[in-house]
Structure formats: structure tokens, C-alpha cells
Amino acid sequence: MQRIAIIGTSGDGLAVYRLLKDIKGIEIACFIKTDKKNSPDEWSGKSNIKIINLDKISEIEPLDVIINTLRDPDVEARVKNIKGNISVVDVNAVNLMVHLFKEKQELLHIKRIQGELSTVLNSVQEAVEVADKLGVIKYVNPAFTRITGIPAEERIGKNVLEISPDGALAMALRTGKMVSGHRTRVGGSNAEVISNASPIVVDGSLEGAVVVFQHFTDVMKLMDELRKRTTMIESLNDKFGQVTTCKYTFADILGNNPELKKCIQVAERAAQSNTTVLLLGESGTGKELFAHAIHYASSRREKPFIKVNCAAIPENLLESEFFGYAKGAFTGAVKSKIGKFELANGGTIFLDEIGDMNLSLQGKLLRVLQEMEFERVGGNQTIHVDVRVIAATNRNLRDLIRTGKFREDLYYRLNVVEVTIPPLRVRKEDLPALVNHLIVKLNRKLGKKVQRLSRDAEEVLYSYDWPGNVRELENVVERVMVTVDEEILTKKNFIQHVSQFKPVPETDVELIPIDRMEQILIQKALMKFGNSVEGKRRAAQALNISLATLYNKIKRAKFENSNT
Structure with missing residues (x-):
């Protein structure tokens, strides 16, 4: 701790005292007063400060001589103030200069921080108001004036406990607790605001409080914008949850049957265009696999692939499933929903079991195929789409047309390229390739180590007509592999799992040519x-x-x- 003496008139000496009193490492030892005025009140009660009156000093006698005559061995430096000029005397004043330099650096640093903070507070869009522990307002930023219409000079210096006692700032001062989402009117203004206030606590002591608020209408605009964005996110989430990618390519269609190869060639050529494809064939022949492969081989492969099973959706819901619905279209429609055609925009929509679609919806589907436009259920806005349609059915559409259950114009619109997939019973030469593929696939799925079929097991498979086609074959092979631990599947493994395998009854049959x-x-x-x-x-x-x-x-x- 460095002890110093202050020499000068009462007023100037007091200025030097105020400069030095809060600097760490400095203690004011004495004050040598060189005028006849009384000591300032600020000196009263300072018992540790020695006051020396030199009111009879000759004006001719230099002050430095007086200082030298009053040297105190405990005083390391003397500061004299003559007509406003401050100087440090004595050879032991180096430490005092170091303290003063450090203090100046700290003050510059604090001033820089204050400037940065002021820039930040002046640029924010929310209003900021600060009051001390007594409620006296010390600061408001420009946004405060913009929101409330009250100039800063009319606000600073007022007591917030008096002009806005119900505000968040006053509440934080009274309670010493944070206040969030407080809705009120600013005192002296008609501005209705939403406020958040917090007490300012330094070393455990309440020193004031700060409030940040926005105009209520601004908050409502933000809430409305948030709701819009939330709706958009939910819509995108719905789309993401319904959009699928194609799983198969033409390489996944196994078999060397000539009819199957011909179907693949036709489908590959059709994939290069945007024309509609109609896939015909019995249930389980692989129509969906063909649809995936056509989409993957087309220029739309990076776009959505949407599948709709027309037989699995109730008739009264199929239209909204296809085209979506507008908010309020029916009870429970609390928000709009995007339909399958809109989801498939730019990509492919696969209409499975098209033969089970009702006549009313067939007409609307025809319009979409012709014009590529539609309206959502309950809506009046026309939506334009670019969708490639692949339809499939296991029913005879011509028979349905004759019985009035299917529109002939829709049939011709769908049947631009027709692919009839042969059933498994007419391409039994493909059984080995199909079964080997299933064994490899199911080994991974079931953790088995099956290697192959025995010859008698192959004979069983060849002797069966497979009315369920490849789907039934996959089901039978999986059922067998689940129940066995052998590496080779035999005839008895298949017969005990498939009830259709029955010997030909030994009954007399009438012989004819x-x-x-x-x-x-x-x-x-x-x-x-x-x-x-x-x-x-x-x-x-x-x-x-x-x-x-x-x-x-x-x-x-x-x-x-x-x-x-």
C-alpha cells in the first residue's frame, strides 16, 4: 500500500482526492491545505487523513520549499495541485505513477466495453430500460422511444415505481425476482407490451433491474409467423412420411423365361418415356416390383415414388387420399392435407389394384390423366401436377367394362403400354433361381445356414402350380426355413408346411381321347x-x-x- 500526501487548495485538493481515493494500492495519508477556506464536508469523519493548514504561507515563498520542510517519513509521495495543474513530487513517486497508469488503462478498457455495449443496446429491436435500486431510470435505448413514443430525456431520471408501478421493471425491483411474459401498458404511454425483467445483483446486493419488452402487436405477428412456419414444417413432415423411394430395379427381376424377358424389354422401353403403363397379372406375380423398376430406370428416379393401394382404402376416403382436402372440408379437417398426386409431383404414382376403384373416382382420375390438374376436397384452387402414372390390377378390366364396373375411356387412357406378367406356373424353369435368391435373403434375415434344396424337394416345387405365384413361393420357403436347422431342405420339409401338396386320388377316371x-x-x-x-x-x-x-x-x- 502506497501512502501519499495531497497539497493544494481545498477545492482542487478535493478533486485530486476523488481521483485517487478508489485506486487500489493507494492510501491518502494527509492533506496539506494552502488556503484559508474550511475543509470540505467530504473530509469530515476521515480520521485516518491528517489535515495540515498552511493558510499563512507567503506568496513569494515557493511551495516546493514548504513541501520539503514538511516531509513525513511514512509518506512515499506528494501530489500538489496549483491552479488546476497536478504534479507528483518526490523521488519515491514512481509507484504512484504506475498505479495511475494502470488505472487509466482500466478506465479505457471499461470505456471501450461501455461503447460496445451501448452499440449493441442501441441496435436491438426490443426496448431496454434500466433502473437503479431506488427505481430511478438510468437508461433507455432507442427502441424504447420507437415502441412507446416517449423520448429518452423525458424518461431518464424518473422513478419507475411511480410512473409505471404495475410494470415488469417495478415488479423485479420490489421482489428481486425475474418476471417473464408480463403483459401491460407502459406508464405514460398507450403502448401495450410483453415484458421480461430481471434484477441486477452485484456481490449479493440488489443494485437495480433491467426490463426488455416488445410491442404486443409485434409479438402477435411473430406468433402468427411461427404458426405458419409450424404448419409448413408439419406439412413437410407429412410429405416426408408418405414419400417413398423405389426399392427395386430390373436387375431384381429374376428369371430366364421368354415371356418374362419380353415383359422386361417392354417395361424398359416404357421407362424411357413418361407414358402411362398398365401392369396386368395374377396376384403375387411381381407387378409392384415392375413398377419400382420402371420408376428407377426413368428420368424421374430422383423424384418421389408414391404407392396407393386402391383396394385397401375405403371408397369414401379414396378421393381425399388421392387429391387431399382443404381445411374445414369436413368434420375433423382441422388443417389442410396434401394428397398422393400432389406428393408425387415430378415423380411417379403407382395405382395398385386399379380395378377396384369406384366409377365416380374413375372419372376424376381420368381428368387428372388428361389435364394433370385437380382440386382438393372442399377446396376451389386448381392444382397442377406433373406425374407419371403406373397402374396395376389382377382383374380382367375388359370384363369389368362389359359389366359397367370400369370406364372404357379410362381403360384406354391407362392402357398406353401394357405389360402382362406371366404367372409362376408357366415359368417353372425360373424356380431354381428364385429359390436360391430367397435362401440367401432369408439366411441373412433368419440367421440360418441353408445351402440348397434336395432333388426330391425340387420335384415337389415343380409339381405344384403356385396359384399365389412368387409371393406364395417366398412365403412357403420362409415358413420352411424358420422351422428347420438343416443345411439342405428336403421334400418332407415342404410337404408338412403346404397343405396343397396332396397325392392324386386313386379313383377311376373315364378315359377319353x-x-x-x-x-x-x-x-x-x-x-x-x-x-x-x-x-x-x-x-x-x-x-x-x-x-x-x-x-x-x-x-x-x-x-x-x-x-x-
């Missing part, structure tokens, strides 16, 4: 599938003969009948 039995089967097939070109083609597939062979047999049968 083979060609006659052939004619009966052809007639039965034509009755089932129809006499159209498409019907004959499907009849040939069911009979496991080529279409040309079927025509030859029909022609031969007619010729023989004409000769009888």
Missing part, C-alpha cells in the same frame, strides 16, 4: 378369358402353350367339327 381332352380344356380356357386377342393370349398362358399353338389347335378343332 387326348385330343378330345385338349379341346375341352381349350374351350374352358376361352370361356374363362374370352375370345378376344387378349383373352386368347391369357388362355394360352394358362394352358402353358404359345399363342400360335393355341390358334392352330382352335383352327384344327373347327375344321374337324365342320367335317362331322
